[in-house]
Amino acid sequence: MSTNTDLASMFHTMATILEIKGESGFKVNANTKVARALEDLVEDVASIPDLTSIPGVGKSSATKIQNYLKTGQMIEFEALRNSIPSGLLDVMRVQGLGPKKVRQLWQEADVIDIATLRKAIDDGRLDTLPRMGKKTIENISEALAFVETSGNRTRIGIAMPLAESIIQSLQEQPGITNIAFAGSLRRGKETIGDIDILASTENPMALSDAFCTMNNVAIVQAKGETKCSVRLESGMQVDLRVVDKSKFGAALLYFTGSKEHNIILRERAIKQHKKLNEYELEPSNTSDTEEAIYADLGLPFLPPEIRENRGELLCDQIPNLITLQDIRSDLHCHTTASDGHMSIEELAMHAIARGYHTIAVTDHSQSQGQANGLKPKRLLQHIEAIHTANAAIDAITILAGSEVDILQDGTLDYEDELLAKLDIVVASPHAALSQSSSEATARLLKAIEHPLVHIIGHPTGRIINKRKGLEPDIPALIAAAAQHNTALEINANSYRLDLRDTHLKAAVDGGAMLSINTDSHRPVDFEQLRYGILTGRRGWLTPEKCVNCFTHDKLIAWLRRN
Ligand SMILES: [Zn+2]
Ligand SMILES: [Zn+2]
The missing domain is CATH 3.30.460.10 (Beta Polymerase, domain 2)
Known part of the structure; x- marks a missing residue:
């Protein structure tokens, strides 16, 4: 599976570099196609005898893949990567900069990496470039500041x-x-x-x-x-x-961290006249497993995700944290009706294969033009198509839903009358993500309080390492979500993971319901669920607090609560 991912990322990178170099759209698309085909592949690419049997993979791409599988190297990839300054790919991380803009910055302003981009903004070099207005430069500068501070993680x-x-x-x-x-x-x-x-x-x-x-x-x-x-x-x-086998547990505990957790553990050991370090817990013979060390210190086994000194040593009983196996439904997914790559039936089949009792089809709403969002008339037809599929497929309940935009002022992208025809409404912010904190709070509160909204999708809209997203008053959102029985999403996509871990514990403590969804656009996206689960565990989330763990009947009752 990981070979598929490695290769897909190489083909994506080649497509990006070709685009930065101004090569033909045909070449770019050919590489993107192969990357996507590899991402969608269920079996290990190395196990496929004839690679050209994969749709989208031509003869020359097949040869490249074969060479990589044989030697661990792809000459064409290396050559392309060496044909541009290596820092240009980092510049692509700046929100709003696509390959074409990066090419312009490189060719016309000598930008070769993050540092030279900052220099070019500061010395006014960008002001004279065509198609580079004052507002654009300001936006780049702000997005760049975020990349500069987010570091190399x-x-x-x-x-x-x-x-x-x-x-x-x-x-x-x-x-x-x-x-x-x-x-x-x-x-x-x-x-x-x-x-x-x-x-x-x-x-x-x-x-x-x-x-x-x-x-x-x-x-x-x-x-x-x-x-x-x-x-x-x-x-x-x-x-x-x-490390020595007899000390593996002590070393694993030490190197797993966090530092803060290790400090409070060490202090506990000292109080018991013991000594805990990266090699062992003395005096005892219990350093081979973490379980034995915790037990020796009079503690239950603490899952790695909560070792952050956020009260894990103080509570009498560690809650039963959510696991992958607890998830019974996915309530935020896209089909070909908007920007997804699966039909309703395909989506249902993937959900059945995962043992879910329910899957929600939540395509984009009308404002999302670039994502082929549905105008009201198309949504009505889509609802009908989903109902038909639901009637035809016994093994799962398919919900007719929408990922409806929360517009800048907090109103929703469809009239209430239309929203009322849906089984589930996921309301998400997509545009105007740099508005002020107070505007963002008012906007999201309005959506949380809306009686037809079930889930707030990726509440801040942040993109990890790329976009800060909204900065609303999180405690206010949590209180409102708890009051109105609206769930806040943990979007499992590893670019998003929003709500983030640090907000989650407050949401769990504050009595809000959470929902972990993959926001799948392609089959491979379902695999991201585990990152949502890890994030949930970091926020001390239990299955009782997560609507995706409800039984079928309980979920349907919750959806019909208003
Ligand atoms: Zn979205
Ligand atoms: Zn979505």
Whole structure:
């Protein structure tokens, strides 16, 4: 699966570079098509004998993929990447800058990375460029400031599959007894600085050799029997630490963190006249597993996601945190009626395969022109089509819904009369995401209080590492959501994860209902659910507080509550 993701991201990157270089739309599209085909592929690409049998994959792309599968390298990819300044791809992270604008900045203003972009704005070089008004430059400057402060952290949606594939490949090495990733990745944080891997083995040399010669290693920074560090071609740093099997638990606890959690644990140990460090808990023989260490300190096992010193040592009983298996429905998904790539029936089949009792079809509303949002007449036809599919497919309930825009002033993008015909309304902000905090609060409150709205989709509209999104008064939203029985969404897409973890605990404590949805546009998007679950767990979310965990009848009753 991760090979598919790696290859898809390479083809996407090639498409972007070709576009920055001003190559023909045909070449760009061909690469994008292959990337998407790989993303949608259910089976491992390496297991397919004839790659041209994949729709969208031509002969030359098939050869590129084959070479990568054989050698771990793709010459065309390397050549393209070396044909532009490497920092230009970082410039693409600035919200509002597409390949065409980046090309203009590069060719006409000598922008080659984030730093030179800032310089070009400051010294007025951009003022004289065509199609670059004062307002545009202001917007770029603001978006750039966000990228500058968000630093070099990688989204969990990239880091997690990467870490898993590294572990999978190392697991096969002789002599391995334990191996796991630690750090903020294990705690399920939305972005990750670097990947920490911890292992115990009877053959440290074989493990360090295997680690340092993995396919995607660009530079080996350190190589020893207890510690190795490499930088991958993607720029990601990965550290491997090898510890004695009897101390694996202590080391895993230490390297999983957080620092703040480790400090309060150490203080607890000291009070009990014990000593806890990265190697062991003394005096005792319980350093081989985390469970044993917690038990020795008189604590239950604390899930990694809540090790943030947010009260986890103080509470009598750790709540039963939500898991993937608790999810019984997905209430925010798109079809080909707007900007999705699945028909209603395909969407239903994927949901059935996941064991859901209910799936909601929530395509975009009329204001979302670029996403092919539905005008009222089309929505009425769509509702009919969904009802027909629902009647034809017994194994699942298909809800007719909409992801209706919350307009700038808080009104919704359809009349109430039309909204009342829907089984479910997810109301989301998409435009005007830089309005003031007070405007944003008023806007979202209006939607929360609307009797026909069930869920507020991605409440702030932030995009991780790219867009700050709205900054409403979160406690006010939580109070209103609890009062009106409107659920706040955790959008599981790893670009969004909105509501974010830090807002979630307040929402859970404040009695609001939550909803974890994948916002799937393609089959592969369903896989993102786990990031929503991790985020929910970081906010101490239990299945009782999440509408997606309701039984069928309870969910339907909740939808009809007004
Ligand atoms: Zn949306
Ligand atoms: Zn959506």
